[in-house]
Amino acid sequence: MSFPPWLTWLDECASTNTWALQHIDKFKQGDVVFTPRQTSGRGQQGRLWYAPAGVLTASFILQPIAPAELPLLSLAAGLAVIHALEDLISLPASALGIKWPNDVLLWGRKLAGVLGEARLPLAVVGVGLNRQVDWEMVLAAGTINLTPEQVTSLSEITATPPDVLPLLVKLRDYLLQAHGVIRHGGLAGLLPQLRQRDVLYGCPLIVSTGQGNLTGAGAGIDELGRLLVQSNNGSLQALAAGRVLRWEALRRGQE
Numbered sequence: 001m002s003f004p005p006w007l008t009w010l011d012e013c014a015s016t017n018t019w020a021l022q023h024i025d026k027f028k029q030g031d032v033v034f035t036p037r038q039t040s041g042r043g044q045q046g047r048l049w050y051a052p053a054g055v056l057t058a059s060f061i062l063q064p065i066a067p068a069e070l071p072l073l074s075l076a077a078g079l080a081v082i083h084a085l086e087d088l089i090s091l092p093a094s095a096l097g098i099k100w101p102n103d104v105l106l107w108g109r110k111l112a113g114v115l116g117e118a119r120l121p122l123a124v125v126g127v128g129l130n131r132q133v134d135w136e137m138v139l140a141a142g143t144i145n146l147t148p149e150q151v152t153s154l155s156e157i158t159a160t161p162p163d164v165l166p167l168l169v170k171l172r173d174y175l176l177q178a179h180g181v182i183r184h185g186g187l188a189g190l191l192p193q194l195r196q197r198d199v200l201y202g203c204p205l206i207v208s209t210g211q212g213n214l215t216g217a218g219a220g221i222d223e224l225g226r227l228l229v230q231s232n233n234g235s236l237q238a239l240a241a242g243r244v245l246r247w248e249a250l251r252r253g254q255e
Contacts, residue, residue: 007168008033014040016059017126021119027061029122032172034058034164041128042115050144054133054153058168059126062179064118071225071240072187074102074116076178077125079193081112084170088162089154097199099244100218100227104129105199109152127171130154131161187223194221205229205247209239218247 003009008031013019016033038057041050051057065073078098085096097105104112115126130153139146154161181189195201200218207214207229219228219236226238 003165004169006031006172010035012037012039014038015042015126016057017042017115017117017124020059020061020124021117024061024119024122024124027122029061029063030172030176031061032058032168033061034168036164038128041126051128052133052138052143054131054155056127056129056131056164056167058171059124060172060175062123062125062175063183064121064123065179065183067118068224069182069186070116070118070123071101072182072190073123073125073179074114075100075187075194075221075225076182076190077114077116077127077175078102078104078112079190079197080171080174080178081114081127081129082197083174084167085154085162087170088166089158091157096197098194098197099199099247100221101225101241106152106157108199110150111152111154125175129167131164131167187225191221191223200227200244200247203247206245207239208243208245210241213245214239214242 010019010033013035015038016035020027020033035057038051041057075098081104082096085091095106099105102114103110112127112129117124130151132155133153135148135151135153139148178190198221201220203218205218214229214231214237216229216231219230222228222238226240227242229237229239231237
């Protein structure tokens with residue numbers, strides 16, 4: 001099989017993000033590192049990220065942005081995943097959404113995750129997309145502590161998920177477009193789309209922050225990529241970092 005010049009295909013590696021960062025000098029804007037077998041992936045805040053068979057794991061190399069803009073790139077990557085999938089699969093407009101700060105959900109269940117990292121002179125955005133995962137088998141094995149209500153795969157909604165290369169082409173194209181928008185005007189140009197796809201908006205939630213847990217309701221995403229939370233005491237707080245521990249999903253359009 002021949003690959004486009006921008007693609008580095010590894011039969012196996014510990015983490016595409018780690019590998020890309022270790023070899024950053026050989027890459028340029030728009031290059032992609034992919035492996036069908038990632039053995040030691042990393043998630044947000046240093047957590048381990050398990051990728052069973054059937055997960056598309058790839059890292060996209062982009063020109064540098066300011067450190068404060070890296071979270072914006074993670075949100076933009078979520079939009080890139082959504083647009084790529086909607087180009088390749090027939091889905092209702094309400095099916096796919098973004099769960100701040102870095103997850104893409106399908107009908108409220110996790111379909112993809114994003115990890116943005118920077119090492120001058122470039123930034124690396126990792127995407128893990130559940131393309132063809134047998135979650136019933138994975139969860140029965142007890143490898144990870146999840147329930148069927150928390151995760152999903154493209155193979156659950158279509159008997160023929162898009163092939164890897166077309167997915168990578170679409171993801172790369174949309175991520176490059178979103179990166180260009182951010183570099184020229186920050187998140188403002190993407191905010192309408194992000195707010196439309198924000199699955200936490202209006203939902204009761206609990207967020208773990210550096211100062212403890214915050215209970216309230218999702219109130220949107222601001223121009224700095226922060227999660228807005230209307231706390232139970234009535235104040236509006238903007239969170240630049242945190243982990244959503246619990247949220248009561250509103251199954252918009254699925255009833």
